[in-house]
Amino acid sequence: MTMLEIAVQDVEGARIAKEEGADRIELCVALGATGGLTASVGLIAACAAVGLPYGVQALVRPRAGSFVFDADEKAVQLADVRAAVRAGACGVVVGGLTEDGAVDVPFAGALAEAAHAAGREVGRDVALTFHRAFDMTPDGFTALDELIGLGYTRVLTSGGAPDAPSGIGRLRELADHAAGRIEIQAGGGVTIPSIAALKATGVDAVHLSAKKLVAAAGGPGGGGDTPVERTDRDTVRAAVAAVRA
Template sequence: MGKIIFEACVESIDSAIAAEIAGADRIELCSDLEIGGITPSYGLIKSATEKLSIPVNVLIRPRGGDFVYSEQEFEVMKRDILLCRDSGVNGIVIGILLGNNTIDKERTFELIDIAQPMSITFHRAFDETVSPIEALETLINLKVDRLLTSGQTTDAYSGKDTIKKLVDYAKDRIIIMPGGGVNESNIAEIIKYTGVKEIHGSARTKNQNGLGNSFSKEKLTSMLKAIKN
């Protein structure tokens, strides 16, 4: 299988530290995963970059819901990126669409420009686009480093055929990273079937009190064992 980069999606400093100890290669830091994730607090960002030795990528998303943003929301995103850049963050995770569900090229370019030299991941807003190959070509032309996608379905396993097509089309021009519903029982098959070199997971389990989900170091360890043995 070769070396696989595992990106752990977490929403607390304790989870981030636990993920690094368990063997995660990179962190995607966010808050409020119950609504798909939003930008974490400045304090969480600073704590993560100071305490972790693995790269930290930060989600830039001002609210839940769709990926069409007002001018005021876009300004918030730009300010958050500047804070990340000044805080030792490795990369940012972004996604902006137009009302017709195509990628907002102008705004994406603007965010990439002010984010330099941080790495750029385009998130699962991609899965809402009407033409995945056209959208992928747009991201390649914008020099986005990485695409996080579930293959335009609810989870990466169900979308593995589309993910494989994206990998084959992209060649080495952009990293394709599956995410969404990745767990210890399907992670190895997703990687083998699609040929990806990076994968994204949140390793979450239901809380014992039945209220929501939380990060599980044990689940992450099982996922890593499935791909690193």
């Protein structure tokens, strides 16, 4: 069965995802503006308490921009991975690259060990997703093999294209190459009409944000007139129907 993951940014989004039948959520903040950043431990704990079938996958990313991280940024992410798992996350969504765009294997390994160590503390297996830094790698098949060797659970990818519907050919190739050794999760620009074609590639899961913009003027000290991103129930419902079809 193809799984459905909804990217959410608040507790209401987690509730909508559960009520409409999604399998799990990726939790982050500032999604539209940055591509997603680490949520607070309080938010992780509150969303974990909602009780989705496959829980909360917590994005750990300290800033927008490049996926090449310095020593301080790596230390922060290792601490955030441990904190996310202790707060109730069933998985973490992580990644990092070298200057030449390859998977930063030592860092990816350290992230995995931090997640598993925290999981042992709380008596819970922890899933490891390598995020869309994967799409920046020059050789996705080599990157996939490296992540398999490190014990990663899944890769979130658009097939190296600007969006997943444009990367269908490569997604099929990645799913074939993975051969069940690691999950391929299609994400990035997924629309409801594109879900059937994405499922046909053989990917294990589909990921979308299902977000809408809501007016919420904060004044000069609260972000001005920038709208707030909320999870749209109708889009989640339609995505669940498309994935289950």
